[in-house]
Amino acid sequence: MAQQPLIHYHVRWRPSGHQPGASHGLVAGIGDQLRSVVLLRDNPDPRRLDLRASVRDPFENIWVRDFNLNSALKVIVLVDTSASMGYVGKVNRMHVAQEVASQLALSAYRSGDAFGLFAAGEVINKQCMLPPKANRGAWLWVNHHFSKLTPQGKHADGLLQAVPYLPQKRCLVFVVSDFRWPVGQLKLLLKKLSHHDVVPVMLQDPAEMDALPKSGIAILRDVETGAGQFVWMRAGLQKQMQDLRAQHIRNVEEASRLYGNKPFVVKGAFDTALLTKYFMERST
Amino acid sequence: MNALHFFKPELLWLLPLALLPMISYGVKQFNFPGLEDWPKDLLSDWLRWGVRAIAALTLVSLIIAAAAPFTEGGTVTKVGEGAEIVVVLDRSGSMSENLQSDNQSINAKPVSKIEAARKVLLKFMEQRPADTFGLVAFNAAPISVAPLSADRELAKAAIKSAESNSSGFTALNRALAMGLDYFNGRPFTATRLIMLVSDGDAVIEPADREILKNQFKQYRAKLIWVYVHAGVEKNILDSVIAGDNEIITNAQKQEVEINQNVAMNRLFEELDIPYQAFEVNSEAGLQQAVAEIGRATNKPTRYEYRLPRQDYAIYFYVLTMLLLGALFWLKQIEIKAWKA
Numbered sequence: 241m242a243q244q245p246l247i248h249y250h251v252r253w254r255p256s257g258h259q260p261g262a263s264h265g266l267v268a269g270i271g272d273q274l275r276s277v278v279l280l281r282d283n284p285d286p287r288r289l290d291l292r293a294s295v296r297d298p299f300e301n302i303w304v305r306d307f308n309l310n311s312a313l314k315v316i317v318l319v320d321t322s323a324s325m326g327y328v329g330k331v332n333r334m335h336v337a338q339e340v341a342s343q344l345a346l347s348a349y350r351s352g353d354a355f356g357l358f359a360a361g362e363v364i365n366k367q368c369m370l371p372p373k374a375n376r377g378a379w380l381w382v383n384h385h386f387s388k389l390t391p392q393g394k395h396a397d398g399l400l401q402a403v404p405y406l407p408q409k410r411c412l413v414f415v416v417s418d419f420r421w422p423v424g425q426l427k428l429l430l431k432k433l434s435h436h437d438v439v440p441v442m443l444q445d446p447a448e449m450d451a452l453p454k455s456g457i458a459i460l461r462d463v464e465t466g467a468g469q470f471v472w473m474r475a476g477l478q479k480q481m482q483d484l485r486a487q488h489i490r491n492v493e494e495a496s497r498l499y500g501n502k503p504f505v506v507k508g509a510f511d512t513a514l515l516t517k518y519f520m521e522r523s524t
Numbered sequence: 525m526n527a528l529h530f531f532k533p534e535l536l537w538l539l540p541l542a543l544l545p546m547i548s549y550g551v552k553q554f555n556f557p558g559l560e561d562w563p564k565d566l567l568s569d570w571l572r573w574g575v576r577a578i579a580a581l582t583l584v585s586l587i588i589a590a591a592a593p594f595t596e597g598g599t600v601t602k603v604g605e606g607a608e609i610v611v612v613l614d615r616s617g618s619m620s621e622n623l624q625s626d627n628q629s630i631n632a633k634p635v636s637k638i639e640a641a642r643k644v645l646l647k648f649m650e651q652r653p654a655d656t657f658g659l660v661a662f663n664a665a666p667i668s669v670a671p672l673s674a675d676r677e678l679a680k681a682a683i684k685s686a687e688s689n690s691s692g693f694t695a696l697n698r699a700l701a702m703g704l705d706y707f708n709g710r711p712f713t714a715t716r717l718i719m720l721v722s723d724g725d726a727v728i729e730p731a732d733r734e735i736l737k738n739q740f741k742q743y744r745a746k747l748i749w750v751y752v753h754a755g756v757e758k759n760i761l762d763s764v765i766a767g768d769n770e771i772i773t774n775a776q777k778q779e780v781e782i783n784q785n786v787a788m789n790r791l792f793e794e795l796d797i798p799y800q801a802f803e804v805n806s807e808a809g810l811q812q813a814v815a816e817i818g819r820a821t822n823k824p825t826r827y828e829y830r831l832p833r834q835d836y837a838i839y840f841y842v843l844t845m846l847l848l849g850a851l852f853w854l855k856q857i858e859i860k861a862w863k864a
Binding site: 487 | 549551552553554555556557558559560561562563565567568569571572575854857858859862863
């Protein structure tokens with residue numbers, strides 16, 4: 241794993257957990273956001289004494305400040321391991337997925353957040369399940385398990401089976417996939433995950449989009465269905481193909497927007513800085 | 525008659541091999557994630573079947589070409605005016621003697637007998653374009669110079685190259701036999717003629733006479749003897765002639781010659797074959813004789829001509845080459861690596 245800057249994900253909602261972390265939480269605790277000013281007897285912590293409020297009180301009560309706890313998030317990564325994820329174009333798609341997951345694991349640990357991972361092809365892969373915990377070695381676990389993963393299966397419906405394993409409270413969920421799914425499948429998954437904060441991470445390869453051969457003949461074989469397609473690449477077909485791939489991205493964006501999300505598109509290799517930028521854009 | 529035949533029909537059992545392209549394209553394959561939204565491209569689909577069809581056609585064409593299809597040519601009846609003439613040319617030493625010239629002027633160069641014969645024979649050939657010529661030259665042994673063929677240049681060159689050369693006796697019987705042998709295996713399509721151009725000087729053994737007679741009968745050939753002789757005022761000093769290398773007096777020689785030639789004439793007459801003799805002692809006389817021969821042999825002959833069979837393999841090979849060219853082009857435009 242190449243050394244990359246950490247991912248500074250930022251969410252606009254308040255996690256409700258009691259575990260201290262980096263996000264503004266919902267429960268009272270030690271944080272940097274003033275929640276209320278309460279009587280000392282309600283919150284017997286003289287360190288948070290609010291002098292101004294105490295002096296102004298004609299009844300001479302002693303007031304202390306109460307803060308929102310800076311709580312930890314739960315970061316969950318759902319990885320599609322259907323056959324199309326095994327595509328090797330300019331980059332190995334599975335390696336990109338591994339990079340995304342391990343960088344997220346590292347960043348989550350550094351932010352004090354819990355990290356969990358579920359992988360699924362046609363069915364959920366029970367050998368590759370990591371329940372969300374603050375886990376220092378999560379990224380090593382990711383690298384170890386991904387090296388043993390063989391992408392297979394014609395669809396990724398197993399991801400739906402992973403939903404019950406997720407925490408009931410709101411988490412930050414990354415869905416790592418190429419989203420070459422039937423229409424409606426993504427919407428169904430997003431609907432099931434609608435009480436979470438979902439970031440669809442869309443993996444794309446330049447070889448299937450921007451860097452198509454300009455001319456020549458070849459046979460393309462669908463890695464999922466095994467169907468062959470004889471193609472005679474020409475400028476026209478290349479344009480058509482690029483348009484279709486752009487349309488595919490738009491379709492995923494469209495489906496995500498219905499549930500208030502915006503996909504993060506990884507073109508080629510994964511760059512953590514771009515994901516940080518994505519979160520910064522999303523927060524504004 | 526015009527049905528298609530195959531030289532090696534068993535090779536046609538290989539034709540099912542042409543279905544091989546239906547199993548595999550031979551085009552490089554690439555994995556691609558998700559083809560379900562690949563645009564429907566008519567041109568690609570056509571080319572897909574085109575590649576298969578071209579590959580299959582190439583195999584079919586190659587196999588058919590290897591099986592060598594042909595049609596029998598059949599026969600046509602042709603009417604020919606020509607004759608098949610085998611010139612049996614004497615190139616013995618005596619043929620180098622000069623002919624007496626009609627033109628008595630000083631400038632006139634003396635012409636040897638063989639030279640005159642050559643000249644006239646060439647002219648004769650030019651006048652008779654429909655004839656087939658062959659040439660046997662002989663002195664001590666016959667030499668097959670030019671076989672009977674329509675190749676005029678060959679016959680002409682052969683006649684031009686005939687030079688007299690003394691080397692002992694004259695093998696007339698063997699020369700005639702060789703000349704007759706030229707007709708062997710040829711269909712009888714035209715008047716057959718053995719044109720012996722000689723100045724005599726030869727004897728035929730009684731044993732050979734019978735053989736010659738039978739052969740003339742067998743080949744239905746005619747014999748014409750163009751007897752070239754130098755007249756009476758012969759060069760006395762020219763003593764080493766055909767025959768033995770002895771000094772013979774002029775008178776003796778003359779007598780022997782005349783005797784020999786008369787004997788030969790009688791002999792040919794006795795052979796009981798169509799025979800004509802022309803005595804030529806000058807260039808003009810030779811021409812006259814040749815003209816008469818022409819008249820005698822100018823009868824039209826009707827003969828069956830077998831057309832050669834028509835071979836079609838070459839067309840299939842050409843087609844194969846073209847199709848291979850197309851396949852080669854397709855292989856050239858094949859994508860070797862899936863990248864821009």
